[in-house]
Amino acid sequence: xxxxEVNKAxxxxxxxxxxxxxxxxxxxxxxxxxxxxxxxxPDESGRHFHWNLLGVVxxxxxxxxxxxxxxxHEFMREVTYVWELKQALNKIHRKMRALExxxxxxxxxxxxxxxxxxxxxxxxxxxxxxxxxxxxLAIKQAELDRLAEKFNVTLKANDYDESMLKPF
Numbered sequence: 591x592x593x594x595e596v597n598k599a600x601x602x603x604x605x606x607x608x609x610x611x612x613x614x615x616x617x618x619x620x621x622x623x624x625x626x627x628x629x630x631x632p633d634e635s636g637r638h639f640h641w642n643l644l645g646v647v648x649x650x651x652x653x654x655x656x657x658x659x660x661x662x663h664e665f666m667r668e669v670t671y672v673w674e675l676k677q678a679l680n681k682i683h684r685k686m687r688a689l690e691x692x693x694x695x696x697x698x699x700x701x702x703x704x705x706x707x708x709x710x711x712x713x714x715x716x717x718x719x720x721x722x723x724x725x726x727l728a729i730k731q732a733e734l735d736r737l738a739e740k741f742n743v744t745l746k747a748n749d750y751d752e753s754m755l756k757p758f
Contacts, residue, residue: 591678592748593709594671598717601668608669612653619649672717675710681755682707688758693734696741699754704734706750 624645628638661670682689682703692700708731715724738745 591674591750591752593675593706593713596668596671596713596717601672601717604665605669605672608657608666612657615653615656616646616649619652620646623648672714675714678752679707679710679714681752685755685758692758693737696737696743698741698743700758701734701738701741701743701745702747702749703754703758705738705745706747708734709747 620642622645624638624642627641627645631641633641660666686704686707689700689703693704708727712724712727715721715727734745
């Protein structure tokens with residue numbers, strides 16, 4: 591997955607709309623379906639937990655289905671990209687200790703994966719205005735740059751491929 595520039599204003603506007611639509615859809619859908627099920631199949635004891643739960647579950651599945659169906663739509667481009675980037679970074683993060691150990695020994699794949707992780711994290715944190723952790727990231731990036739210089743390697747985030755993580 592290549593790192594690309596994301597229009598921050600468009601991303602923020604679209605993610606808010608998608609989030610609001612999901613929340614509203616989930617609330618209206620689950621309440622409507624639950625009330626319909628309760629009206630069709632009333633319980634003499636007055637307990638309708640199972641119908642309420644079914645309404646929430648069915649509506650949640652429906653919302654996920656709609657998100658998946660429209661994930662390639664132009665409106666969802668930035669939202670989908672950021673979601674996929676977060677998944678890719680999470681895969682790297684789960685193996686970060688092994689990557690750090692291998693990188694200190696000069697493993698090029700580990701160095702590239704870490705470069706991608708840092709560059710992707712920087713992109714995400716700037717999109718979310720999470721500037722508090724950028725200083726910590728700058729320190730880690732400087733350490734990685736020193737390792738790259740030590741092993742005479744030029745690191746490019748876009749050289750990363752998920753298959754590089756398999757040995758770790």
